[in-house]
Amino acid sequence: MRLLLDGLSDWLGRVAMTVAALTATVMIGSLLVGVFYRYVLQASLSWTGEIALLSFTWVVLLVSSQGVREGFHVRVTVLDTLLPQRVSRWLHRGLLLAVIGFGLVLAWSGYQFTLFTAQQVSAAIRYPVWIRNASVPVCGLLIAIHGLARMAGSGRIDDA
Numbered sequence: 001m002r003l004l005l006d007g008l009s010d011w012l013g014r015v016a017m018t019v020a021a022l023t024a025t026v027m028i029g030s031l032l033v034g035v036f037y038r039y040v041l042q043a044s045l046s047w048t049g050e051i052a053l054l055s056f057t058w059v060v061l062l063v064s065s066q067g068v069r070e071g072f073h074v075r076v077t078v079l080d081t082l083l084p085q086r087v088s089r090w091l092h093r094g095l096l097l098a099v100i101g102f103g104l105v106l107a108w109s110g111y112q113f114t115l116f117t118a119q120q121v122s123a124a125i126r127y128p129v130w131i132r133n134a135s136v137p138v139c140g141l142l143i144a145i146h147g148l149a150r151m152a153g154s155g156r157i158d159d160a
Contacts, residue, residue, distance in 0.1 A: 002152040009149035012142060013069045020062040027055030046124040054122075054132045061135045065142035068099060069149070096151045103143030110136030 034048030067073045080088050113133055120129040 005149040005152045009069055009146050012145060013066055016062045016066055016142060020059050023055045023058045027052050027059060030055065050122050050124045057132050058135045061139035065139045065146060068143050069146035093151065096147050100144050100147035100151065103140045103147055105140070107137045107140030107144060110140050
């Protein structure tokens with residue numbers, strides 16, 4: 001089970017980072033086009049900001065879920081040095097359980113919000129808003145899966 005979870009987490013992490021890199025490229029390209037049109041051609045484009053916001057939302061949430069997998073989120077380590085190793089291990093397991101729970105709540109509430117906004121469209125280019133909002137439940141599921149994989153592994157929140 002541990003190998004299956006770690007393999008799934010690894011594969012999902014690689015896919016998420018590839019999508020995040022491509023989406024970041026779209027975001028930067030959209031912003032550059034918008035700046036070029038506004039300041040060089042003196043003509044604003046209405047769609048560049050929406051594309052950048054859509055891309056930014058996906059990039060931030062995909063990369064933040066990867067932080068659970070790789071353990072690069074900011075955290076306080078004072079207790080690790082003060083507590084005995086056994087107690088520290090249980091603290092990390094409790095933190096991982098909280099992270100998994102957060103991921104599941106984020107997935108569920110994000111799914112509900114995506115359904116709630118399913119009929120809405122964006123103002124400028126009229127893309128379905130659920131495309132942007134779907135990033136929230138996807139992020140929640142990735143957080144839960146990466147957290148489960150860490151729990152099945154060392155059980156530490158900081159081991160990569």
